[in-house]
Amino acid sequence: MAKKRSGNLRANFRKKHQGRVRRGDLTRDFREGDSQDDAVQSERLTGKGELTRKRTIQGADSTPDSAAGMHVQVSVDEVNLLQGRVLSVHGLQSKVLGDNGVLYACAVRQVLKSLSTSQRNVIVAGDRVWFRSESRDGVSLKSEADGMIERVEPRTGMISRTSRGRQHVLVSNIDAMLIIASAEQPGIKPALIDRMILTAHQCEIEPIVIINKVDLIDLVDLQPLIGVYSALGYRVLPTSAETGQNVEFLRALLKNRQTALAGQSGVGKSSLLNAVQPGLGLAIGAVSSDNDKGKHTTTASQLIPLADGGAVFDTPGIRQFQLWDISASEVAGLMPDLRPYVSGCRYPDCLHLAEDDCAVKNAVADARIDARRYDAYCHLLEEELM
Numbered sequence: 001m002a003k004k005r006s007g008n009l010r011a012n013f014r015k016k017h018q019g020r021v022r023r024g025d026l027t028r029d030f031r032e033g034d035s036q037d038d039a040v041q042s043e044r045l046t047g048k049g050e051l052t053r054k055r056t057i058q059g060a061d062s063t064p065d066s067a068a069g070m071h072v073q074v075s076v077d078e079v080n081l082l083q084g085r086v087l088s089v090h091g092l093q094s095k096v097l098g099d100n101g102v103l104y105a106c107a108v109r110q111v112l113k114s115l116s117t118s119q120r121n122v123i124v125a126g127d128r129v130w131f132r133s134e135s136r137d138g139v140s141l142k143s144e145a146d147g148m149i150e151r152v153e154p155r156t157g158m159i160s161r162t163s164r165g166r167q168h169v170l171v172s173n174i175d176a177m178l179i180i181a182s183a184e185q186p187g188i189k190p191a192l193i194d195r196m197i198l199t200a201h202q203c204e205i206e207p208i209v210i211i212n213k214v215d216l217i218d219l220v221d222l223q224p225l226i227g228v229y230s231a232l233g234y235r236v237l238p239t240s241a242e243t244g245q246n247v248e249f250l251r252a253l254l255k256n257r258q259t260a261l262a263g264q265s266g267v268g269k270s271s272l273l274n275a276v277q278p279g280l281g282l283a284i285g286a287v288s289s290d291n292d293k294g295k296h297t298t299t300a301s302q303l304i305p306l307a308d309g310g311a312v313f314d315t316p317g318i319r320q321f322q323l324w325d326i327s328a329s330e331v332a333g334l335m336p337d338l339r340p341y342v343s344g345c346r347y348p349d350c351l352h353l354a355e356d357d358c359a360v361k362n363a364v365a366d367a368r369i370d371a372r373r374y375d376a377y378c379h380l381l382e383e384e385l386m
C-alpha cells in the first residue's frame with residue numbers, strides 16, 4: 001500500500017521536471033541535423049508523457065497527504081532504481097543494458113544535465129548508471145523498455161577525441177585497450193603501435209598488443225619486437241584468426257571487462273572477434289559503415305556486450321589516434337622506457353631531440369633505450385606537435 005502511494009508521488013515529481021526540458025533538447029538536436037532519429041524519439045517521449053499523466057491521476061485519487069512526499073521519495077529511490085551500463089547514446093536516448101539482462105531505452109533526468117559542466121557529454125557509452133523503470137523484469141533482451149537515468153557513476157578509463165578544441169568523451173570505464181596489429185598484409189607498423197600505447201597511457205587504460213595473422217610469418221622474426229614490448233611490461237599476444245591460435249586466450253582477456261579495440265583497417269579485428277564470438281565482428285562492422293556515411297559521428301559509438309560477460313567498444317574514430325590535450329614535453333613521460341631518463345636530463349625544457357649530452361639521447365646511444373622506440377618518439381613529436 002505504502003509502496004504504491006510513493007510510486008504515485010514519484011510520478012508527480014518527475015512530470016514536473018520533464019516536458020519543458022525535453023522540448024528544448026529536441027530543438028537543439030534538430031538544429032544539429034539529426035532529424036530522423038529525433039522523429040522516433042519524439043514519438044517515444046510523447047507516449048511516455050501520456051503514461052506519466054495517467055499515473056499522476058491515480059496518485060491524486062489515492063494520496064491525500066502530499067506533505068510526506070519528498071521524504072518518501074528518497075527512500076523509495078534506493079529501492080526502485082536499477083543499475084546498468086550504457087551501450088550507446090542516440091540524441092536524447094541512451095540504450096542501457098540493465099544488470100538484470102534487460103535492454104532499456106532511457107532518457108536522462110534534467111538535473112543530471114545541469115550538473116554536468118566539466119565534461120561535455122552527460123551520458124556516454126560505457127557509463128555505469130542508476131535508472132528508474134516501470135518494467136523491471138519479464139522483458140526479453142530483444143525488446144526495449146523505457147527508463148529514466150537518475151545517476152551516473154564517476155568515470156574512469158575514458159577515450160576522447162577533440163573536436164573544435166573541446167574534449168569529447170567517446171566511451172568511459174574502459175579497462176583495456178586492445179591494440180591490434182597484423183604481422184603481414186598489412187605489414188607491422190611498430191610506430192603505430194607505440195602511438196596507440198601512448199594514447200592508452202594517456203587515458204590510463206591498460207594497453208594489450210595483439211599481433212594477428214602470425215600464420216603468414218615465422219614468429220621468430222617478430223621476437224625482437226615482442227621482446228621490447230614484453231620488457232616494458234606490456235602483454236603481447238600473437239594470434240591468428242585463420243588457424244585459431246591464441247583465440248581462446250583472447251576470449252579470456254575480453255571476459256568480464258570493457259575493452260576498446262584499436263588498429264588500422266585490414267589487420268583482422270572483425271575476423272578475430274568473430275573467432276571469439278560468431279557474429280560479433282559483424283556487429284562491429286555495422287557500426288563502422290554507419291560512421292563512414294557521416295551519420296552520427298559522435299553518437300553511434302557503441303559498446304557491444306559479449307556472451308560471456310564484458311563488452312567491446314569500437315569506432316573508426318579511435319583507430320586513427322589523435323593525441324589530445326598533450327604538450328610535447330609530456331610525451332616522454334608517458335613512455336615507460338624514456339621516463340626514467342627524463343628527470344636526469346640536465347636541460348629543464350628538453351624535448352630530447354637535438355641537445356648534446358641529453359640524458360635520454362645518451363641512454364639511446366648505449367642501448368638502454370631501444371633505438372626504434374626512440375625513433376618512434378621523435379616521429380611522434382614531429383607529427384603531432386611541431
Ligand SMILES: Nc1nc2c(ncn2[C@@H]2O[C@H](COP(=O)(O)OP(=O)(O)OP(=O)(O)O)[C@@H](O)[C@H]2O)c(=O)[nH]1
Nearest residue numbers: 212213215240241242264265266267268269270271
Ligand atoms: N592469413 C590470415 N588472414 C587473416 C587473419 N585475420 C584476418 N585475415 C584476413 O584479413 C582480411 C581483413 O580482415 P578483417 O577482419 O576484415 O579486418 P578488420 O581489421 O576488421 O578491417 P576493417 O573492418 O577494415 O577495420 C580478411 O581478408 C581476412 O580474411 C589471420 O589471422 N590470418
Ligand SMILES: [Zn+2]
Nearest residue numbers: 345350352358
Ligand atoms: Zn633531454
